[in-house]
Amino acid sequence: MDDDVFLVRFWGVRGSISVSGPEFSRYGGNTICIEMRCGKHTLLFDAGSGLRPAGRALRASGVTDFDLLFTHCHYDHIIGLPSFTPIYDRSVKLTLWSGHLAGRMTTRQMVDEFMRPPWFPVKLEICKASLDCRDFVSGDVLRPRAGVVVRTGSLIHPGGCIGYRVEWGGRVVAVITDTEHEPDKLDQAVLGLIEDADLVIYDCAYTEEEMERRRGNGHSTWQQGVKLCEAAGARGLALFHHDPARTDEELDEIEKLAKDRFAGAFAARDGQTLKFPVSLHKKR
Numbered sequence: 001m002d003d004d005v006f007l008v009r010f011w012g013v014r015g016s017i018s019v020s021g022p023e024f025s026r027y028g029g030n031t032i033c034i035e036m037r038c039g040k041h042t043l044l045f046d047a048g049s050g051l052r053p054a055g056r057a058l059r060a061s062g063v064t065d066f067d068l069l070f071t072h073c074h075y076d077h078i079i080g081l082p083s084f085t086p087i088y089d090r091s092v093k094l095t096l097w098s099g100h101l102a103g104r105m106t107t108r109q110m111v112d113e114f115m116r117p118p119w120f121p122v123k124l125e126i127c128k129a130s131l132d133c134r135d136f137v138s139g140d141v142l143r144p145r146a147g148v149v150v151r152t153g154s155l156i157h158p159g160g161c162i163g164y165r166v167e168w169g170g171r172v173v174a175v176i177t178d179t180e181h182e183p184d185k186l187d188q189a190v191l192g193l194i195e196d197a198d199l200v201i202y203d204c205a206y207t208e209e210e211m212e213r214r215r216g217n218g219h220s221t222w223q224q225g226v227k228l229c230e231a232a233g234a235r236g237l238a239l240f241h242h243d244p245a246r247t248d249e250e251l252d253e254i255e256k257l258a259k260d261r262f263a264g265a266f267a268a269r270d271g272q273t274l275k276f277p278v279s280l281h282k283k284r
């Protein structure tokens with residue numbers, strides 16, 4: 001394992017519902033799941049269907065102590081949890097975090113609610129892993145592991161959603177999904193989370209042309225992602241939370257348009273890995 005690299009791996013980049021078929025084969029069809037490795041520490045963000053292959057990879061690499069942070073609990077962000085085999089493994093220690101339901105429901109209650117009959121054959125108690133459920137409030141600064149700082153903020157999404165800014169080794173990666181922007185306005189909370197980031201993973205479910213008839217769904221566009229990254233001095237922009245109807249060819253086209261506007265933009269794909277060497281010169 002690379003101790004001096006901040007690694008980001010996309011396990012699920014599709015929003016709303018998983019898809020399959022030849023027209024989706026290159027970008028992939030799994031719903032939201034991102035892995036970050038900060039040296040020897042492993043963090044996962046969201047538990048969409050991409051969590052299932054992430055679990056297999058973690059087991060293969062012998063990782064048994066890690067964190068899973070939820071942005072929120074819409075189906076495309078939780079559906080993979082019951083199929084995440086590490087939770088049935090006695091040797092695994094997993095810390096679960098959420099803050100989008102602060103004051104309404106704890107992380108433990110949220111997971112209990114959807115992992116039980118009649119929605120699922122068994123209850124959470126069947127899990128043999130040691131599960132430590134933590135709650136936070138938007139704006140809190142989390143320190144899940146030594147040297148790893150995770151800043152949090154609220155996104156604009158029905159039912160609430162948390163954006164994350166992860167700082168480690170002089171590097172910054174932000175997860176900004178799911179969120180809806182207001183026309184001609186840059187969200188100050190998002191700007192704070194992505195300032196000077198090496199990579200911004202941003203909700204690009206729609207294009208600006210589609211946005212008018214999609215208002216209220218709680219999603220954004222690649223054009224808004226570019227504006228935010230430019231304003232915040234961010235260097236990389238991962239177009240993410242692809243609409244389930246978006247084919248590989250359409251994503252190729254969107255990626256090209258985005259790259260023309262912002263050189264660091266790319267459309268994220270299932271299985272894609274990015275590595276950021278530790279930056280010793282920067283102190284954050």
Ligand SMILES: [Zn+2]
Nearest residue numbers: 015016076178
């Ligand atoms: Zn979503």
Ligand SMILES: [Zn+2]
Nearest residue numbers: 072074157178
């Ligand atoms: Zn959502």
